[in-house]
Amino acid sequence: MPTTPTDTSAVTGTPVTVARAALDALRRQQAFAAADEAALDGLIAVRPPARMPRPDPVWDDAVVLVHDVVGERYRRLVLATDTIATTALAGQFLMITVPSRGGERILLPRPMAIHRRHPEQGTVEVIYGVAGRGTTALVDVAVGESLLVTGPLGRGFEFPCPAEPDAAEASGTEPQPARTALMIGRGVGVCAIMGSVEDAAAQGVVATVVLSGRSWANLIGLSDCAELGATVIPVTDDDGSSALPALGELLRGLFAATPPDVILVCGAGVLARLAAELGDEWGVPVQVSLEAHMACGLGYCHGCAAPVATDPAVEGPLVCVDGPVFDAVLPIAAPAGGDNVAG
Amino acid sequence: MTIAPPRSTTDARRVFFDARPAVAAVDLSVRIGGLTLANPVMPASGCFGPSLGRLIPVTELGAVVTKTVFGTPRGGNPAHRLTEIRAGMVNSVGIPSLGAAGYLTGQHPLYLALGVPVIVSVGGHRASEYAPVVRDLRGAGDAYELNVSCPNLDRDGTDIGSDPDAIGKVVRAVRQETDKPVIVKLPVLVSSITDCARAAEDAGADAVCVANSIPALPLAPDTRSPLLGNVIGGLSGPNIRPIVLRLVWLASRAVQIPVIACGGIETADDALDYFSVGARAVQVGTASFGRPFAMVEIARALQERCLAAEVAVLAELIELWRD
Numbered sequence: 001m002p003t004t005p006t007d008t009s010a011v012t013g014t015p016v017t018v019a020r021a022a023l024d025a026l027r028r029q030q031a032f033a034a035a036d037e038a039a040l041d042g043l044i045a046v047r048p049p050a051r052m053p054r055p056d057p058v059w060d061d062a063v064v065l066v067h068d069v070v071g072e073r074y075r076r077l078v079l080a081t082d083t084i085a086t087t088a089l090a091g092q093f094l095m096i097t098v099p100s101r102g103g104e105r106i107l108l109p110r111p112m113a114i115h116r117r118h119p120e121q122g123t124v125e126v127i128y129g130v131a132g133r134g135t136t137a138l139v140d141v142a143v144g145e146s147l148l149v150t151g152p153l154g155r156g157f158e159f160p161c162p163a164e165p166d167a168a169e170a171s172g173t174e175p176q177p178a179r180t181a182l183m184i185g186r187g188v189g190v191c192a193i194m195g196s197v198e199d200a201a202a203q204g205v206v207a208t209v210v211l212s213g214r215s216w217a218n219l220i221g222l223s224d225c226a227e228l229g230a231t232v233i234p235v236t237d238d239d240g241s242s243a244l245p246a247l248g249e250l251l252r253g254l255f256a257a258t259p260p261d262v263i264l265v266c267g268a269g270v271l272a273r274l275a276a277e278l279g280d281e282w283g284v285p286v287q288v289s290l291e292a293h294m295a296c297g298l299g300y301c302h303g304c305a306a307p308v309a310t311d312p313a314v315e316g317p318l319v320c321v322d323g324p325v326f327d328a329v330l331p332i333a334a335p336a337g338g339d340n341v342a343g
Numbered sequence: 344m345t346i347a348p349p350r351s352t353t354d355a356r357r358v359f360f361d362a363r364p365a366v367a368a369v370d371l372s373v374r375i376g377g378l379t380l381a382n383p384v385m386p387a388s389g390c391f392g393p394s395l396g397r398l399i400p401v402t403e404l405g406a407v408v409t410k411t412v413f414g415t416p417r418g419g420n421p422a423h424r425l426t427e428i429r430a431g432m433v434n435s436v437g438i439p440s441l442g443a444a445g446y447l448t449g450q451h452p453l454y455l456a457l458g459v460p461v462i463v464s465v466g467g468h469r470a471s472e473y474a475p476v477v478r479d480l481r482g483a484g485d486a487y488e489l490n491v492s493c494p495n496l497d498r499d500g501t502d503i504g505s506d507p508d509a510i511g512k513v514v515r516a517v518r519q520e521t522d523k524p525v526i527v528k529l530p531v532l533v534s535s536i537t538d539c540a541r542a543a544e545d546a547g548a549d550a551v552c553v554a555n556s557i558p559a560l561p562l563a564p565d566t567r568s569p570l571l572g573n574v575i576g577g578l579s580g581p582n583i584r585p586i587v588l589r590l591v592w593l594a595s596r597a598v599q600i601p602v603i604a605c606g607g608i609e610t611a612d613d614a615l616d617y618f619s620v621g622a623r624a625v626q627v628g629t630a631s632f633g634r635p636f637a638m639v640e641i642a643r644a645l646q647e648r649c650l651a652a653e654v655a656v657l658a659e660l661i662e663l664w665r666d
């Protein structure tokens with residue numbers, strides 16, 4: 001969910017200049033989105049098989065318990081869906097079928113991260129931004145109605161916990177569970193990482209969470225992190241603190257003595273690249289959650305190709321089943337002059 | 344950390360599985376060549392996979408249809424491969440395929456395990472490419488559906504299936520390779536669906552499927568930039584229903600072999616619309632994404648409709664409208 005630094009709502013002037021300014025803003029948005037996606041080039045690798053089996057997905061008629069406004073641009077849904085609430089793993093997602101209203105038919109379900117899990121209450125929380133037709137129609141769903149949801153889906157974040165037996169074998173030592181984690185979320189991308197903040201709290205992992213957004217009022221996850229006892233680093237476009245060089249410098253300073261054991265990131269390609277650079281410098285693994293347009297969420301429609309270049313004869317990873325969480329590893333830089341090597 | 348469920352939980356999916364109807368006294372069966380399907384409801388190619396079997400009782404379907412299998416592996420189109428606009432869903436997945444050999448080892452066992460007849464969809468870029476794929480499938484599958492109508496791969500949207508001579512060539516060659524039922528899935532954009540359906544029948548096909556998605560170009564409403572990585576794709580969903588209804592009506596009048604309808608079917612009423620213009624079976628595509636249980640719901644509703652009308656076979660229910 002790359003959010004652009006431009007905001008078209010503040011544009012004023014004659015109709016022509018307004019139209020032109022709006023178009024310029026759209027073009028900037030497109031350019032930003034393209035650059036953001038390009039930042040993922042060569043960065044993504046499917047994670048090695050997990051030790052923990054993934055829960056079986058179900059579909060459910062989830063009753064909407066809460067549907068309120070969060071900040072200036074987002075909405076929160078609290079959904080009663082027992083099985084999903086008790087089985088979902090951190091970073092997994094739902095497909096939400098948007099009910100038809102007033103002639104508006106929404107055919108495809110919309111993928112949404114599971115922001116919070118409350119297994120005791122049998123509920124999950126979703127926070128969404130209004131983007132296009134589907135999310136606009138979702139706004140009209142009232143408390144007490146039910147939403148058809150399918151989940152939990154996908155491969156979520158996994159702490160490199162008492163785990164990765166191959167690595168242990170190779171090094172001949174007992175694997176060390178992650179003790180500290182750096183998590184970075186931007187915009188609604190925060191929702192994908194919040195399950196890991198929950199896991200960290202439950203497992204005693206010390207979590208430092210960067211919450212990035214356009215403005216203070218648009219930061220998602222402040223209260224969740226407070227409740228879960230995570231240290232928050234809020235950064236915004238407003239004061240420039242979310243700019244990549246500033247954020248990179250801040251994190252390099254903060255973790256100069258002891259780097260975190262793992263970095264989890266979601267919400268912008270450029271943030272994923274920054275995380276991969278930090279992971280490379282610190283020698284720690286980085287996991288990134290990606291988006292793709294989806295229809296089934298189950299791996300059969302082949303609609304959700306990950307934005308990676310692949311061999312034309314071999315299908316690349318599918319975001320819904322191979323991800324949405326992938327390893328982010330900096331591509332090995334080509335040796336200087338490598339382009340000239342013939343044959 | 345998520346722990347095992349602390350208490351027993353339930354969900355609508357489980358309730359749906361439990362609501363499986365007792366074997367009813369209604370005969371919904373349909374014959375495609377030598378193959379008898381227990382009921383006329385099946386998925387559309389590319390809109391089903393074994394993983395959907397975790398969400399619905401697949402054994403309540405007449406058959407399953409695989410994603411189109413090509414002879415050699417293909418990677419598919421770049422992202423975005425699908426989108427939704429007001430007109431409906433548009434996809435340009437580009438049919439990634441493991442190839443025939445890859446399908447046999449990687450996918451076919453999963454389809455077989457579903458416990459209903461498996462119709463293997465077969466693709467090719469040239470008329471000569473289909474028969475070798477069927478040969479390479481070495482008898483796997485209960486029937487073959489020849490996808491001569493993938494709109495977004497060849498020559499900017501013109502298909503083998505829009506040329507009756509090419510259809511004849513494909514079917515005759517495939518007939519040399521198999522005695523199993525052969526279904527020809529036709530495109531929407533043809534100059535004469537009658538000629539195409541007849542070409543399939545004359546060459547020995549056991550059924551035609553009408554139709555594939557409709558070639559389309561979706562643009563972003565604000566920037567007018569293409570929404571699909573491949574620029575053009577195939578439109579599907581409820582808005583294509585009246586277009587495909589016309590084609591099914593025309594095809595049903597042209598041939599004796601069964602016509603399988605495919606296009607925008609979401610409910611039993613939609614299926615009955617198609618039956619009433621001559622279709623003998625239906626395939627459900629886009630509807631399964633938003634409502635994974637749509638196909639099973641349709642099969643159950645057809646049973647109930649027949650019971651309510653006190654008819655023993657589906658054909659009688661359809662005759663009721665004809666009177």
Ligand SMILES: Cc1cc2nc3c(=O)[nH]c(=O)nc-3n(C[C@H](O)[C@H](O)[C@H](O)COP(=O)(O)OP(=O)(O)OC[C@H]3O[C@@H](n4cnc5c(N)ncnc54)[C@H](O)[C@@H]3O)c2cc1C
Nearest residue numbers: 111112113128129131132133134135188191291292293427
């Ligand atoms: C795994 C995953 C988790 C997500 N989690 C969240 C979340 O927690 N909160 C949130 O606000 N958003 C989330 N998104 C993005 C969300 O799915 C899109 O914003 C939404 O689908 C847009 O639908 P629309 O109808 O409003 O937009 P439209 O532009 O009208 O949608 C047209 C089509 O494109 C698809 N599409 C458009 N933008 C996106 C996108 N960014 N990602 C995926 N599909 C898109 C739609 O699903 C639809 O099929 C997530 C996406 C993925 C893949």
Ligand SMILES: Cc1cc2nc3c(=O)[nH]c(=O)nc-3n(C[C@H](O)[C@H](O)[C@H](O)COP(=O)(O)O)c2cc1C
Nearest residue numbers: 387388389411490555556579580606607608628629
């Ligand atoms: C995501 C997607 C993938 C598809 N893949 C195939 C395919 O591999 N082979 C094929 O013959 N048709 C394919 N189709 C077309 C469908 O089988 C069907 O003909 C079309 O979607 C119309 O039916 P519907 O309106 O019920 O979806 C695909 C359609 C969609 C939406």
Ligand code: FES
Nearest residue numbers: 297299301302320
């Ligand atoms: S969304 Fe269908 S394969 Fe990923």
